[in-house]
Amino acid sequence: MQISKQCLMGMLLFSSCLSQAATQESKPETLLYISPLEYNHSVRLLSPYYDYWFEQGPLVEPIALKALKNQADAVNLCKANETADTIIRLKPRIFYNPQMRVYHSKLEATVYSGNGEIIGQYAGEAQQQGFASFDNATKYHLKKVYGLAMKDLMSKISLQPTVQSNESTNPSQAANPPTGVQPGKSVSLAKLPCSLIGAQTEPVFNFY
DSSP states (O other): OOOOHHHHHHHHHHHHHHHHHHHHHHSOOEEEEOOTHHHHSOEEEOOSSOOEEEOHHHHHHHHHHHHHHTTSSSEEEOOSSOEESEEEEEEEEEEEETTTTEEEEEEEEEEEETTSOEEEEEEEEEEEEOOOOSHHHHHHHHHHHHHHHHHHHHTTOOOOTTEEEOTTOOHHHHHSOOTTOOTTEEEOOOOEEHHHHHTSOOOSSOOO
């Protein structure tokens, strides 16, 4: 039985679409979680002449996403109950020393695998000289110090979305690990929802 040219082209096109879909589905995904408190709870920078109130979330979010996208294949922000191979919980901290006129920033990151295990915990810190004054000038210094802290954090953090340690791997899996996976490692097939990260209790007050 002969297959027409059009039918053959259609089968090849269908096969190509399936291959692309499988590649997209297997692509590791990373989600960045920043607590809603960082968007709704204002932080106060004390100054002898001018107190500045702001929310950390809107400032830290674009800085963190840009830095993470340089290392991970696909990074998005947790907004509801999305799932991913890896979720990074980021906690920003800020303190201003009015006497020394120095901004101190710390970004604490906890990396979770798809099954909810903690892969690692990291912290990036930075300092930035500057006055705490009106809106534009203060925002400039805040963005600068958060950016430096994120740069320090990214020098320590390691993202391996689909691979995690698993000491319980059976001997047959250890002897014949999947392609691209080192012996003693296993591929995580679970997808962690953002709601499980957000359900954890956390303090309202900001301590550097």
